[in-house]
Amino acid sequence: MPDGFTDRTLLQVQAAGTWAIPEAVCARYLQLGGPGCGWVVSWQACLPPPRRLSPEALARVRRGHLERRVRRQLGPLFADEVIAAELAKKPGYYAGTEHRPADRLKDDTISSAR
Numbered sequence: 571m572p573d574g575f576t577d578r579t580l581l582q583v584q585a586a587g588t589w590a591i592p593e594a595v596c597a598r599y600l601q602l603g604g605p606g607c608g609w610v611v612s613w614q615a616c617l618p619p620p621r622r623l624s625p626e627a628l629a630r631v632r633r634g635h636l637e638r639r640v641r642r643q644l645g646p647l648f649a650d651e652v653i654a655a656e657l658a659k660k661p662g663y664y665a666g667t668e669h670r671p672a673d674r675l676k677d678d679t680i681s682s683a684r
Contacts, residue, residue, distance in 0.1 A: 629666030633657075636664065 595611060602609045623631065636656060641649045662668035 623666075625666035627666070629664060632664050632666065 591611060599609065599611050637649075637653055640652050640656075644652060657664050660668070663670060
């Protein structure tokens with residue numbers, strides 16, 4: 571390891587709109603020893619944080635999806651009963667305060683109602 575360098579060195583360079591490696595990065599990399607020295611040139615996109623729905627908006631979206639799904643698959647005859655049962659079964663989820671794991675996103679209400 572070159573003198574004066576710690577275990578990790580961070581060099582941040584803003585390079586918007588180009589795929590070329592900036593000269594400052596190339597110079598620093600060669601100063602560290604170049605290819606084969608144990609250091610690497612890498613990049614990470616600086617993206618804004620993802621937008622999140624408020625609990626109220628999330629609840630509205632979840633209830634709307636439930637209603638459309640039930641009415642499409644079961645028809646209007648028993649839809650209100652199935653929707654009410656699902657809302658009673660998972661009140662936190664449909665209030666927008668609970669989250670289910672990604673592997674359990676498929677709703678089992680329709681399949682159990684048939």
